[in-house]
Amino acid sequence: MIERYNEYVKKDNSEYNNHLKRLRGEEFTLSDEIKKLSELISNLEKEISNTKGIFKKNKKSKLEKNVISLKEKLNALEKQLKQNKQEQGLVEFRKKEFGLNEFISGNATSQSQFVNIYSTVRKKDGEVILTPDDINLISMRYFEELDHNYTSLNEFCWIHKTNYLPQNSVIKTTNNSTLKKDSVLINGESYEYEYSDISRNTVHGAINSEVSSHEYGSWDNCKYAIIIPFIDMPLNNLKNFNVVDTYFEGDIKIPSSAIILCPKEEMKKVKENNPNVNIVGYTGKSNVTDFANRIVYLSGYRYETVEKHGWQNLTNQKRAESVALNNGFSIGKHSGTNENIKERALKGLKKFVKILEIIENNNLVNTNNLYDIFNQLKKQNVLKSEDSINEIKYLEKLEYIDSNLATKLKQVVMENDGNLDDVLIMESLKTLANKSNNLNNTTKKSL
DSSP, X not given: OHHHHHHHHTSOHHXXXXXXXXXXXXXXXXXXXXXXXXXXXXXXXXXXXXXXXXXXXXXXXXXXXXXXXXXXXXXXXXXXXHHHHHHHHHHHHHHHHHHHXXXXXXXXXXXXXXXXXXXXXEEETTEEEEOHHHHTSSOTHHHHHSOOXXXXXXXXXXXXXXXXXXXXXXXXXXXXXXXXXXXXXXXXXXXXXXXXXXXXXXXXXXXXXXXXXXXXXXXXXXXXXEEEEGGGSOGGGXXXXXXXXXXXXXXXXXXTTOEEEEEGGGHHHXXXXXXTSEEEEEOSSSSOTTHHHHHHHHTTOOOOOEETTEEXXXXXXXXXXXXXXXXXXXXXXXXXXXXXXXXXXXXTTHHHXXXXXXXXXXXXXXXXXXXXXXXXXXXXXXXXXXXXXXXXXXXXXXXXXXXXXXXXXXXXXXXXXXXOHHHHHHHHXXXXXXXXXXXXXXXXXXX
């Protein structure tokens, strides 16, 4: 993200000053127009009060209509003036933030410029460390009140919060980061294997803000946050764009433009594990919450206030979604997608599929020992179904059960909603036994 900083700080103080000069010129013009319009309305209202008599009724009515029209124009001008002043406030804050942007990017000419603005932030031996005081240095209400017209993917950054320290500059899916070791006993011999009881093969994050906790999960106590410019993400693997749940399939390689936020005392360890990534530390809190939002703002992105299922500013959210759609990405929720269905199917099957692979690769089952192997597996609780329909579909896809049997099993599930663990174990073993017999018969014929 240093590149992003460098792009941003090119808007040096002269550009901020020019922006403020233009806004203040607009403010002067608007104030002058409001003053003149207010005087005109006041004079017309005096004229209306002095217009009496039945013959002057039409004139009075016209004057009243003019006053109504002028007051509407006055209200519009006053609204413009309010927005102008709010924008000036934002630019003033941006101008002050400029010192920290330069400091992080290594372009600051003087530490005093930085320390005068952020007395609580210190850079030592190339390190930047934030404290809780830095979170509240800008009033975020400005961002809630002002709309933003998103037009490009360059205006987005992706924020991922986690308790897992990235290794070798890679964010792993929960599927790959939570492997467990286990073993299965078959015919008196122990076979070891690794599996994950978490089936999610995607990595999730939010756009231009930290994700908000809700009924399906909480990220308030995460230690780490990774902030990545959206255009530097593996967009070919983007499965769904959602401002509070944008996710990618597979592990994510962290680019050099990213920032990893971590506890101050872990900065050295995080840097050793991710040598090509920018590291920013924090202190004074036990979790990273709100620090990532601060980095979003300091990086020059538009910070958005997040609610449970979207941005607080729905107009901005729709504009962001429109940008995503225009770039060929789908938008929506994770629930109900193909990835979500696959996750649910795999949750109860992953251990069982690993055991089937062991049996197949070691040719452990045939028609003669089929029931013996079945009883051995049943005693070890190798399968605990959680989503029978999707489990059947997945076993069919892996060719552990054939399509005709899959159809029959699905019908049984729909009719009885019963536990099919025993059926799935037996039918999968039958398929492997038949494969083994066919292979043996083919070998005999060739001999």
